[in-house]
Amino acid sequence: MFLIPFLNIGAASCYVGSISVPEFILDYMKNSAPLMILSAVVLVILGRLLLRWLYAFHYFTLEGCDYAQARKKSAQMSRGNRRKDLIVLLGTQLLLSVLFICAVLAGIFVAVLPGRIFSGTGLISIIPASVVWVFLAVAFHIMWAFATPVSYACISLMYYGHKKERQEEIVHVKAPCPVRRKMSRNVIRIAAGVFLTVSVACCSYYLYGVCHHKFSIQIEYVRTMEVTAHRGASARCPENTMAAFKEAARLGADWIELDVRQCGDGQIVVVHDANLKRVAGVDKNIREMDYGEISRLDAGSYFAPEFAGERIPSLSGVIDFAKKKGIQLNIELKPSGHEQNFEQCVVDLIRAENFEENCVVTSISYETLERVKAYDQDIQTVYVMSLAYGDITKLAAADHFSIEASSISREMVADIHYAGKRVYAWTPNTQESISRMIELGVDNIVTDDVTLAKECIYISRTSDVVTEYVKWLQSI
Numbered sequence: 001m002f003l004i005p006f007l008n009i010g011a012a013s014c015y016v017g018s019i020s021v022p023e024f025i026l027d028y029m030k031n032s033a034p035l036m037i038l039s040a041v042v043l044v045i046l047g048r049l050l051l052r053w054l055y056a057f058h059y060f061t062l063e064g065c066d067y068a069q070a071r072k073k074s075a076q077m078s079r080g081n082r083r084k085d086l087i088v089l090l091g092t093q094l095l096l097s098v099l100f101i102c103a104v105l106a107g108i109f110v111a112v113l114p115g116r117i118f119s120g121t122g123l124i125s126i127i128p129a130s131v132v133w134v135f136l137a138v139a140f141h142i143m144w145a146f147a148t149p150v151s152y153a154c155i156s157l158m159y160y161g162h163k164k165e166r167q168e169e170i171v172h173v174k175a176p177c178p179v180r181r182k183m184s185r186n187v188i189r190i191a192a193g194v195f196l197t198v199s200v201a202c203c204s205y206y207l208y209g210v211c212h213h214k215f216s217i218q219i220e221y222v223r224t225m226e227v228t229a230h231r232g233a234s235a236r237c238p239e240n241t242m243a244a245f246k247e248a249a250r251l252g253a254d255w256i257e258l259d260v261r262q263c264g265d266g267q268i269v270v271v272h273d274a275n276l277k278r279v280a281g282v283d284k285n286i287r288e289m290d291y292g293e294i295s296r297l298d299a300g301s302y303f304a305p306e307f308a309g310e311r312i313p314s315l316s317g318v319i320d321f322a323k324k325k326g327i328q329l330n331i332e333l334k335p336s337g338h339e340q341n342f343e344q345c346v347v348d349l350i351r352a353e354n355f356e357e358n359c360v361v362t363s364i365s366y367e368t369l370e371r372v373k374a375y376d377q378d379i380q381t382v383y384v385m386s387l388a389y390g391d392i393t394k395l396a397a398a399d400h401f402s403i404e405a406s407s408i409s410r411e412m413v414a415d416i417h418y419a420g421k422r423v424y425a426w427t428p429n430t431q432e433s434i435s436r437m438i439e440l441g442v443d444n445i446v447t448d449d450v451t452l453a454k455e456c457i458y459i460s461r462t463s464d465v466v467t468e469y470v471k472w473l474q475s476i
Helices: 014-018 023-030 033-052 056-062 067-078 082-117 123-165 185-211 242-250 315-325 342-352 366-375 410-418 431-440 450-461 464-475
Strands: 226-230 255-262 268-270 328-333 359-363 381-385 400-404 423-426 444-447
Touching (some): 023 033, 033 067, 033 082, 056 067, 226 242, 242 315, 255 315, 255 444, 268 315, 268 342, 342 366, 359 366, 410 423, 431 444, 431 450, 444 450
Parallel strands (some): 226 255, 255 328, 400 423
């Protein structure tokens, strides 16, 4: 299992292949030199272990060794050959990559050439575009299918070569052959009849339940994918400031995500950290200060000199701004455990502004959402999760779910949609991760880069094939 990801991910199961490091952790690591150095050291150590244990699988399967013996024999065989083995492994992967690129380029050339020749015909321009995508898909799956056996065949050749060099006997342990029992035709017919009867009974029961409203059929409907500016346009402006919120509105964000805390005098302020050291340069906790003190702090200079003088806004001020701009708010509650009626204060403020229909109240603390629902059942809540497993749709205090992007799967999205709830994905910030969220069909993308998210959504809805087809229809 240790070797599989290093040899070729194609050998891994779908579950292993879907695992990835959350993007916010990668961003944090990139900004920390010690963590990057530590990651490089870990990768070097794993690489050395890979070369030591490269032939353990062969000793385990071909010679019947237990895994401890297989590792030991592999380390002995690879001694003195590790550099050569590494070059062969990297060369094999490089060759496969080059062949894949050449196949794709050849396919694009073959597909585009007729379009160049028959550029005056509208229909012919659709065909090359379609051929390109089909060819890319076929080429990818062919290379995916061949990459793993070629990698293992390469290692097997090195295994037998080293065996020969070391003059070791090649031992093949024969696996016991299973005894196959022939089933009579009557047994097969009875089994098929039972299976058919049970299937018909189950289908009949399900249809009966649908007719009597005991079950509901999942019907996919058109969902408008929305974009939320994470802490405002935080990639361009200091987070959770009016400058960031104004820029988010200018960029066309559908929602603004912001964090709220309760200060010492009970006022609700918009700030992420419990301590003001990072954003305002003051080593004090929010709960130790009243809003008058907090509102005078500079919350923009840490980001860039041109934002000097930006203030920490109040939630009521941001709601007023959102109402004027017609933008919705994702209000994340950040409890510290020292608040007084925190959830009630936020809900009362939302009610006073008549803003219930234009916001959701979110939190990483499920108990916070339970208190919100206990106070006002009609407020829409979103449970913020780094990881999600099991049937999360049974969490009654969560109307919807905001899940870290790398943890989201197609099955998870389908289950949440089936329950009539929405999926918010936080925080995909690259074209690859945003495109994956679009493909999975999430409802809302919470991102630092609003422009990139909007562009990815637009591109996904206006493919070249569709555009050419519409143009051709218009020309008829």
